[in-house]
Amino acid sequence: MPHLSSRRRRRHPLQDFRAAWRARPVVTTVYLLLRASVILVLIAQLFNRNFENAFLCVLTLLLFLVPSMLEDRLNIDLPNTLEVIILLFIYSAEILGEINAYYVTFPYWDTVLHTLNGFLCAAIGFSLLDILNREERIKVSLSPLYLAIVAFCFSMTVGVVWEFFECLMDQLFALDMQKDTIVHSIGTILLDPTGGNHPVVVKGISDVILVLEDGTQRPLGLGGYLDIGLLDTMEDLFVNFIGAFVFSVIGYFYVRSRGKNKFAKRFIPIVGPAREPDDKAPDDPPPDPSV
Incomplete structure (x- = not known):
């Protein structure tokens, strides 16, 4: 569900939905459409007894909750553009990519998603420090260049960890998450007749x-x-590099302009309003002074 401030926790769910619809109609519409689509796919997979794909559908529904959980736990507000991209990214990776086999049907599907992943992870890494930079209670003042470098490194680290995961799954379960590539020439020292360190180049390979x-x-x-x-x-790592670099540059100029860059604002979360104590609902009547 699109983010609902903790100040509305004690309202009826229908009231929360109406509040979310009024505040963020685009995000709410995208969320509902994607969620309905995943539920239909889930029902179809259960009828076909394809429980692996059914699990992916359930995982997708859970991942859809991550943006609102982050907003609630970290007390931040995700821009509408960023949240829509995150939802579409999850749907494209799990439902279209895995279940509908877009990774195989469209050769560049995986490349586009990894580029977008680099961009989004850089946005997240940048935001984590930028929020501290703007938090009045925490005395932190980091330069725009430092923020950009940290965002870039954060994104690349996430990309590397994901490749570790793909390699592990391929070795343990032979899933071929690291898709194979057909090449027509190789250079390897294993074919060196002397057993030395001199690569032997083989060209014009037509079959194995x-x-x-x-x-x-x-x-x-x-x-x-x-x-x-x-x-x-x-x-995958190279396109992750491109996505991370692009956002790092955007973030750098965003800080340099003191937040006036309208394009960058679409991707950088902001600190939410101060929360009220959990033991007192905002709609509770004030205490009776006569008591």
């Missing part, structure tokens, strides 16, 4: 034949040599 333990030979018929995930990982 697998020789199994029982002596069976199986041509792959892929038109080249099968690169196991390396180029895919490097491409």
Whole structure:
């Protein structure tokens, strides 16, 4: 559900929904449409007994709650543009990418999502420090360049950890999350006849034949040599680099302009209003002085 301030926690859910609709109609509409779509896909997967995809649907519904949880726990307000992008990113990765196999159907689907991931993670990393920078109770004053560097490093770290996860899943469960690439030339020291450190270059590879333990030979018929995930990982990290760098530059000039950059404001969360104590609802009547 789009973020509802903790000051409204004790209202009826319908009142919360109406408040969210009035405050953020675009985000609420996108949220409801995507959530309804995921629920329909979930029902279809259950009928087809595809429980793995059903789990992905449930995971997607849970991930949709993350933006509002972050806003509530960190007392921040996500800009509408940023929250819509996060919701669309989750839907594109899990429902379209995994269940509808867009990763296979559209060769650049994964590349676009990794670029967007680099951009979003840089926005999150930048915001975490920028919020401290603007918090009056905390005496922190960081330069725009420092904020940009931290945002960039945060995004790249998230990208690297994700590639670690993909590699782990491929090694443990053979999921091929690090998609293979067909190449036509390789250079490797393993073919050095002297056993030294001199790479032997092999060009014009048109096919590879697998020789199994029982002596069976199986041509792959892929038109080249099968690169196991390396180029895919490097491409993912490179486009993550581009996304992180782009936002870091945007964030840098946002701080330099003291927050006047209207474009950057669409992606940078702001500190929410001060919260009222949890033991007293905002709508409670004032205490009777005669008591």
